[in-house]
Amino acid sequence: MAILTYREALNRAMVEEMEKDPLIYLMGEEVGHYQGAYKVSQGMLTKFGEERVIDTPISENGFAGIGVGSAMVGLRPIIEFMTWNFSLVAIDQIINSAAKINYMSGGQFPMPIVFRGAGGVGGRLGAQHSQAFESWYAHCPGLKVVCPATPKDAYGLLKSSIRDNNPTIFIESEVLYGSKGEVPEQEYTIPLGLGEIKRKGTDITLVTWSRALVFAEEAAAILEKEGISVEIVDLRSLRPLDENLIYESVKKTNRAVVVEEGWPVAGFGAQIAYLIQKNAFAYLDHPVERVTQLDVPMSYAANLERMSLPNATRVADTIREMLQ
């Protein structure tokens, strides 16, 4: 096992896939000469040249469309959004083109494209640069939505996303780029739609993904000292969704909390809460709760940001209340 950072794991996945398949290219702002705004594509320009590691002007709608068009005729683009905040000016291409062309053509055009880049909240970046958008994309059939939390998962899931013949929204956690973890030396993939129990427990199920896993793990550690045993389900991908993994856990613990970085209203956690009450109602001893970012744009002020973000304390408090 090697210890890699989350960003190195992503880099390794892209490099290995591009070495194997000349139809794969990487495109985005600053992915080439600048070595990636977050250095995820470090060294790739030298390795693959300007024809396959392509710097674009600031033109999200335009290069997202280039990616989709090129995927229609067999290329396998990886489109990097510098951050997902800027994907909103390309959302037309993602939803109206990428997600739907196969469907509305009666299955004639598979869409092997990965949209990836930095997402998530925090870091005093203010309202326009500190947002979690996975719920927006998970809303739309035709897309796959992947949100890895560890270097190991980032590597295996990115490889699967690149090999998939469908448009994948691959949201990386900006805050986790430098985080380290064990990554097997040998090549492997993780199927999309397969969650993982990141921690076993008996008293309550925490359902989470991406960086919110960190809050969940911190909370679990705090509660362990108080004799509360927390099970953590890391979904890893929201579409497809590993529903059974959630239900199996809830059947054991009889309680569930969803922890996410996004806003609460119409957020993905609401969907999970619905699914649990629909499919595991008989096992519930308490309504499903959610810990999310608060229902406001992100403030720059340190204290207000802190208040707005989900965190381990809020997760632990919620769980204590549920167990009373």
Added chain:
Amino acid sequence: MVSSVPKDSQSVSELKEFYRQMVLIRKFEEAAAKAYSVGKIGGFLHLYIGQEAVGVGAIASLTPKDYIVSTYRDHGHALARGLNPKPLMAELFGKATGISKGNGGSMHFFDRNAHFMGGHGIVGGHISLAAGIAFASKYKKEDSVTICFFGEGAANIGSFHEGLNLAAIWKLPVVFICENNHYAMGTPEYRALAVKDVSVRAYAYDMARDHIEGDEVRKVRDHVQVAVERARRGEGPTLIEVSTYRFRGHSMSDPAKYRTKEELDAYKKKDPLMRARHELELGGIKEEELDKMDLEIQTQIDEAYEYAETSPEPPLSQLHKYVYAEDK
């Protein structure tokens, strides 16, 4: 009408073929309008009637390996590409035999084999898709050219500017064809375009440009051909504005009250079909021969209509199919 008489037998037979295609489009759409008015076709139905010479002329400059990207006004482009009217009509009727298996409808004809890369419904969104298809041709070192049709209304949206800029900096083999029919729904061009001539926007991207009238089918072909060859030589994209007119409203639900009868009548005098017919007669083709041709096409359309009507609806099991690509 200044008539250009076809000079030799080759140009006569070429013009005859163009005429056949234009009549096919006209009659296809007249039949579609009829079906729409009796409720056999749902949704939006945007007709191409009046603009036929643009699609037919432009697409005639392509080879089968080239690509076409269209808008929601895609019937004419699909027929000019040589697609069979039967699956096209069946698509309008929402049938399983439709070109997009009934999932697309009027605005979303797709035919992978014919390199017909779809009718797209978001104004201008397809312009960068076309650039992307051309990008793939260049990437794969294939010498295919992509042509992309859109209206003058689309020239005001961000996708147009982003698509053209990217195509220009990367010298992509794509020809952008603005079919300026002078109205975006009810908005006349003078209320939407700060500079009336769309083609001059090419200067902003250091791109080749052209501007032509769209009622003379061979002229459209000749001009587009120059751009297609330029693209094929690797010399980059061209923006061509073709001035044309739709005789009907924006869609079937639009009575087009925003324009005068005089204006419409003036354009109808420049009907590209009449023009081609007139030129064929000057080239020695007898009226009876042309009438016979019209009749044959009518029969073909009647058959397509019948085919569409009698085809089955898609199976309900299709609802969840194609949301994701089928695994190999």
